Amino acid sequence: MFRLMFYRPCIPPNTGNAIRLAAGTGCQLHLVGPLGFDLSEPKLRRAGLDYHDLASVTVHEDLDSAWAALKPQRVFAFTAHASQPHSAVAYQPGDVLLFGPEPTGLPDAVRNDSHVTGQLRIPMIPGRRSLNLSNAAAIVVYEAWRQHGFPGAV
Numbered sequence: 001m002f003r004l005m006f007y008r009p010c011i012p013p014n015t016g017n018a019i020r021l022a023a024g025t026g027c028q029l030h031l032v033g034p035l036g037f038d039l040s041e042p043k044l045r046r047a048g049l050d051y052h053d054l055a056s057v058t059v060h061e062d063l064d065s066a067w068a069a070l071k072p073q074r075v076f077a078f079t080a081h082a083s084q085p086h087s088a089v090a091y092q093p094g095d096v097l098l099f100g101p102e103p104t105g106l107p108d109a110v111r112n113d114s115h116v117t118g119q120l121r122i123p124m125i126p127g128r129r130s131l132n133l134s135n136a137a138a139i140v141v142y143e144a145w146r147q148h149g150f151p152g153a154v
Contacts, residue, residue, distance in 0.1 A: 001093045001151065002027040002144050003070060004137055007063065007110055008101045010036030017134035022055035026152055027097075027141050029057045032066050036101065067115050072096045074117045078140060079106050080130060082119035089120060091144035102133050 004027050009015045015031065022029040039059070060066035075096040076089065098116070100106030111119060122136055130136070145153075 001148065002091065002141060003030055003072070003094065003096045004028065004141055005030040005032060005066065005075075005096050005098045006101075006133070006137075007032045007098060007106060008034060008036065009133070010101045010103075011133070012037045014102060014132065014134040018137055019055045019057060020051045021134065021138050021141060022057065023051035025141055025145055027056075027145075029055060030066055030070065030096075031057065031059045032063050033059060033061050035059070063110065063113070070096060072115060075113075075115045077106055077111050077116045077119045078122065078136060079111055079119055080121055081111065082121040084118070084120050086120045086122050086140050087143055089118065091147050093148070095144065097137070097140050097144065099133060099137055103130070105130065 004018065004022065006015060006018060006029070009031060015037070018029050021027070058069070060069060073094060074092060075098055077098045078086065079100070098106065100110065110116075122131060122139055124131065131139075
């Protein structure tokens, strides 16, 4: 229903957790390279446990390749630089939920890419830098899925 995208992820366990998230929610996970690890990394496999075969995961060489493959209508970039909260959007099937690498987040060029239709933030207490990448992704994916009544869930 939704397409979760990690741009140049660096920490294997976060991507492993995102694989579990994709398997548990039915969203697609798109990883945009170059990746900061090998997909066979033991920490990634351990975090993803046995969910690798149950998740839709696609690796794209770079952002241009991802855009060409996905042909997205709407892309939401999640960044601390945004003012609108993640919960203020009516998500639609096919939306791309774009997150940046740990610890830097999305670079300006990606946040301002012509495919990005909105920039959103997850509210936090002032003075905090960021949430863990896989936790942030889970917050947003579940909000989008909730808005549609959790189709396919038990």
